[in-house]
Amino acid sequence: MLTIDRYLRPETLEEAYEAAQKKNSVILGGMMWLRLGNRRIGTAIDLSALGLDKVEETDDAYRIGAYATLRELETHTGLNELTDFALRGALSPIVGVQFRNLATVGGSVFGRYGFSDIITLFLALNASVELYKGGVMPLSEFCRAGMLKSKERDILTCIHIPKENTVVSYKAQRNQKTDFPVLNVCAALNGGRLSVAVGARPLRASVCLFDIAQDNESETIAERTAGSLIFASNKRASEEYRQHLCRVIVRRAVDEVFAKSADGGIRSGKPNPEVI
Amino acid sequence: MEITLTLNNKKITADVPPDTILLDFLRERGCPSVKCGCETSSCGLCTVLLDEKPVLSCSVLAVRTDGRSVTTLEGLQDEAAEFVGFIADQGAEQCGFCNPGYVMNTIALLRENPDPSDDEVRAYLAGNLCRCSGYEGQTRGIRAFLDARRAGKL
């Protein structure tokens, strides 16, 4: 159960940031994850008055405010067209509409949960995060960073998704509908670059990069991806099962992006994944 | 903390501790249709409309409804009555515990998408768990309602 002593709805980011520096302060996203905890919160900081709920389109990117809900992204036409509707595919299995009307993209990304569907998708799309004090950094770097004390107190203000000409395939495996994923995969092909992100291993998602001038066979790409990542067991699945699933799902996702892309990515060469 | 909200079309003001959960707040204010099934944001039983959107009242702080509108099944009896009979006709439910959340989310679905396909119904209602049925009866009931409405029989 959560106990909250004070509730604050700041009107500026600076006010929110200052409040967040105090011991026992907690920033509230949709609160879906937070409320499962058992803790005493000194000040609960509600970001709803900061205008962080907007999705803005610029010439070269989408800027998704951290307070936008998962449902807003799932139903956003521009973002879905950009991602071949992979965004909707990744988000719609998460619990239910009522849940996704509350859960925020900021809470989802800041939490860096290993099972996260949206982080896997955003990693493959080469997304960046913007922190109020920490500035802009690639999502891959943000995910690699540990839970640094200084970063923990910063505020995630938005996510940038570059408007690149990307062909995308997102796939997740669940034991049961609406449950956490056992594994999730996103393959994104942009020109000659293929990004394959794999999450819910159940470790945090990582992305493998391939140059399709050299690497074009889905079977080999899947094998190399599964061979270069670490998997682990939890009550949903064993390490071995996840590694096996990885081979199968990556192959299917890569086949799909190759089939969708104009040139099919058919050349010869050996895969050489760079894992980030 | 003092909050003012519109509950089932009536403006109310209340003094609530910051950690009061909306579900408890609503039950204390005469809305027993709002029930707690899981408290882990998983079952959909506690569904209410917040500014017209379906949300889980077990996962919302009451203070976050300040200046907003909250609607429970108590405020939507006529709209619910249009289709719940069709669900009952299918013998869709056993214990009926899941019903208020299911009905609230169906109302939200039909407002957003007045003529959904069966797949759209299933997708929208996926977050409403029923421990007794296999959901088929409820889906048939909604289909029968939609067909009757389309045929001008209502």
Ligand SMILES: Cc1cc2nc3c(=O)[nH]c(=O)nc-3n(C[C@H](O)[C@H](O)[C@H](O)COP(=O)(O)OP(=O)(O)OC[C@H]3O[C@@H](n4cnc5c(N)ncnc54)[C@H](O)[C@@H]3O)c2cc1C
């Ligand atoms: C029952 C259940 C099932 C779920 N299933 C899935 C699933 O299948 N797939 C999936 O991908 N996800 C799943 N999730 C995770 C969910 O989608 C959200 O990612 C999660 O609830 C966090 O989002 P939130 O807005 O609720 O954040 P909160 O719970 O409010 O916050 C999470 C953390 O982020 C911090 N925070 C929030 N916003 C900011 C910000 N702007 N800046 C800095 N810090 C911030 C909070 O202080 C907290 O530490 C599930 C969660 C639950 C509870």
Ligand code: FES
């Ligand atoms: S009681 Fe709210 S989702 Fe189950």
Ligand code: FES
């Ligand atoms: S009828 Fe019993 S839970 Fe649905």
